[in-house]
Amino acid sequence: MQKGNFVLGAGAFVLLALVSYMVSGVDMVILLTFGLIFGYTLFHARFGFTSAFRRFMAVGNGQALRAHMLMLAVAITLFAPILHFGIGFFGADPQGFVSPVGTSVIVGSFLFGIGMQLGNGCASGTLYSIGGGRSSMILVLISFIVGSVIGAWHFAFWTEDMPTLAPISLAEDTGLGYLGAWILQMIIFGGIIFLTYVVRKKRRPPSMAVLPTTSGWKRIIRGAWPIWVAAIVLALFNALTLMVRGQPWGITGAFALWGSKAAQLIGIDVTQWGYWSGENAQQLEQSVFHDSTSVMNFGVMAGAFMAAAAGGMFSFAKKIPFKLAMASITGGLLMGYGARLAFGCNIGAYFGGIASFSVHGWVWMIFAMLGTYVALFIRPLFGLKNPKSDDKFC
Numbered sequence: 001m002q003k004g005n006f007v008l009g010a011g012a013f014v015l016l017a018l019v020s021y022m023v024s025g026v027d028m029v030i031l032l033t034f035g036l037i038f039g040y041t042l043f044h045a046r047f048g049f050t051s052a053f054r055r056f057m058a059v060g061n062g063q064a065l066r067a068h069m070l071m072l073a074v075a076i077t078l079f080a081p082i083l084h085f086g087i088g089f090f091g092a093d094p095q096g097f098v099s100p101v102g103t104s105v106i107v108g109s110f111l112f113g114i115g116m117q118l119g120n121g122c123a124s125g126t127l128y129s130i131g132g133g134r135s136s137m138i139l140v141l142i143s144f145i146v147g148s149v150i151g152a153w154h155f156a157f158w159t160e161d162m163p164t165l166a167p168i169s170l171a172e173d174t175g176l177g178y179l180g181a182w183i184l185q186m187i188i189f190g191g192i193i194f195l196t197y198v199v200r201k202k203r204r205p206p207s208m209a210v211l212p213t214t215s216g217w218k219r220i221i222r223g224a225w226p227i228w229v230a231a232i233v234l235a236l237f238n239a240l241t242l243m244v245r246g247q248p249w250g251i252t253g254a255f256a257l258w259g260s261k262a263a264q265l266i267g268i269d270v271t272q273w274g275y276w277s278g279e280n281a282q283q284l285e286q287s288v289f290h291d292s293t294s295v296m297n298f299g300v301m302a303g304a305f306m307a308a309a310a311g312g313m314f315s316f317a318k319k320i321p322f323k324l325a326m327a328s329i330t331g332g333l334l335m336g337y338g339a340r341l342a343f344g345c346n347i348g349a350y351f352g353g354i355a356s357f358s359v360h361g362w363v364w365m366i367f368a369m370l371g372t373y374v375a376l377f378i379r380p381l382f383g384l385k386n387p388k389s390d391d392k393f394c
Contacts, residue, residue, distance in 0.1 A: 001222055005309035013302045016295075023289035027090040030244055031292050034237050035299020038249065041237075042128040042300070043307035044223070045230030046211060049346040050116040050125055053372040055394050058387040060203035062196025064227065069189040071231035075355035076185055078239035079248075080178040083171070083356070092246035096356025098172075099343035101363055102164025108151075108341025109349065109364040111334045113371020116346070117379060119144075119331025123251040123345035126332075127297055131304025133316040139328040140335075141255075147336020148252060149259035149270075156274030158341050168359040181357045188362075209393035212311075222310040238355065245292045248352035252339040254294040257283055259336075275340070327382035 013036060020028040041047065052064030079096065081087065088094045099105070116122040119140040121129050126144060129137040168174075171181035199205075211224035219225070241249045260270045261284060270276050276284060288294040308314035320328070339345040342364055344352065350368065353361025376386050387394035 002309040002312050002314055005314050006306055009302055009306035009309055013299070013306070016298050016302065020289055020295055023287055024295075027244055028289065028292065028295055031241065032295050032299040034241050034244070034249075035296035036303035036306075037237055037299075038124070038234065038296070039128050039131055039300035039303025039305075040307045041225070041230050041233045041303075042124055043132055043304040044311070045225040045227050047227060047230040047234065048125060049122045049350070050120065053113070053369055054117055054376070055205070055208070055387055056196070056199070057369065057373045058376055059205040059389050059391070059394055060199040061205040061208065061387070061394050062193075062200060063208050066193050066196055067227045067231045069193050070228055071235045072351070072354050073186060073189050074232055074235035075238055075351070076182055076357065078235065079242060079355045079357075080171070080182050082239060082242055084178045088243050088246060090244060092244060094242050094246050096169070096242070096358065097248050097250070097344060097348055097352040097361075098167045098169045098356055098358040099349070099353065099360045100159065100164050100167050101360045102159070103162040104158035104164065104341040105343065105349075105360050105363050106367050107158070108338040108343075109367040110338070110371040110374075112338030112342060112345060112364075113368035114375045114378065115147075115331040115334025115336075115338060115371075116368075117331070117372055117375030118327045118382065118384070119335060120327070120384070122347075123335065123339065124300070124347050126335075127251065127300040128304035131301040131306075132308040133305075133314045135317045136320050136324050136328045139320065139325055140332040143329045143332030144252075144336040145255045145259040145262075145332075147333040147338075148256040148340055149263055149336075150333075151337040151340025152256045152260060152270070152275035153273050154337075155340055160274070169357050170359065171357040178357070185354070185357065203389065205389065206387065206391040206394040222312075224311075234351075235355075238351065241296075247292075248348070248355060249296065250293050250344060250348035250352060251297060251300075252336070252345045252348060254288070254291060254297050255336060256340060257288065257291055257294065260284060261288075321383070323383040327379075327384060330382075 017029045017032055020032050055061040056065050082094050083096055126137050126140050171178045213223035238249045263270050342349050349364040
């Protein structure tokens with residue numbers, strides 16, 4: 001255990017908590033804590049979205065994808081009563097992520113799928129990998145922010161000028177109600193799980209590598225967690241996030257905010273962009289500690305840093321190979337741009353969208369998978385390896 005780093009991480013969290021409380025109050029401190037738990041969980045289980053899609057598309061390994069279905073099944077079971085009865089804390093009126101279905105989601109999620117495979121990490125993966133000390137992810141984050149700003153600049157074109165449909169909630173816009181939508185989605189989850197077993201029987205893929213761990217109660221703090229445990233924890237705290245802030249967990253909206261604030265500093269008037277019109281405009285005038293997404297992102301990085309230190313795994317490589325740097329920058333730009341077009345990333349659109357019974361979440365999953373498949377042919381150009389059928393582990 002890297003005790004010095006762990007104490008440093010704990011100290012950083014306390015400082016963030018104090019600032020969050022002074023600027024926004026106790027509810028923001030709670031959301032910061034949720035972010036910490038998300039980061040700790042993601043790192044300890046190496047809970048991946050990028051790797052899950054890549055393993056399945058490359059060699060047919062569906063272990064992580066089955067964990068996604070468990071996470072989503074638990075999430076919709078918790079989200080349904082929260083959304084139906086409006087259960088919230090601190091005066092929050094819970095609203096799910098239900099976004100329009102159209103060209104922007106299709107193009108955005110496809111680009112995101114390619115980008116996350118080139119960057120070797122999605123939105124959540126970028127944050128927890130930075131917390132864990134992976135230096136190349138700093139390039140991913142910077143370019144992610146730049147791509148998000150460009151996406152915000154083009155947002156009105158993709159959402160207003162290109163073909164699109166209104167938001168569709170399986171619970172509220174189909175006559176199914178929350179119970180009927182819950183049953184329908186549970187059937188879909190079951191179908192996807194069945195499909196992964198069919199593919200496994202046919203392709204006989206390598207297994208996921210076993211993570212180093214410990215035993216007993218120490219495993220909670222510094223050992224690898226089973227992926228199914230992480231799936232349940234992520235679903236539970238996403239539901240708690242919905243009740244505290246009135247929205248599910250999200251990540252990339254903060255990147256657009258950070259980048260747009262930086263653009264203002266160099267003289268770019270982002271207030272003329274459609275993305276920053278209406279209610280969003282107020283965010284530009286406030287501290288980032290008023291933005292719950294930003295605060296939770298800080299918590300995710302702090303949590304991953306503490307988890308890495310607890311497991312003795314934090315390390316930081318100063319040199320980044322040229323091809324890896326180019327892949328990181330390209331991947332970050334594609335993810336940032338794609339996330340704005342698609343109304344979110346693997347967390348806000350995929351996890352939060354499907355948990356909120358939104359059709360756009362399923363569209364996101366399909367086209368991000370297609371983007372992942374295309375990326376399998378692009379990755380070798382940057383010296384990145386894909387899983388192979390004759391590998392022992394993937």
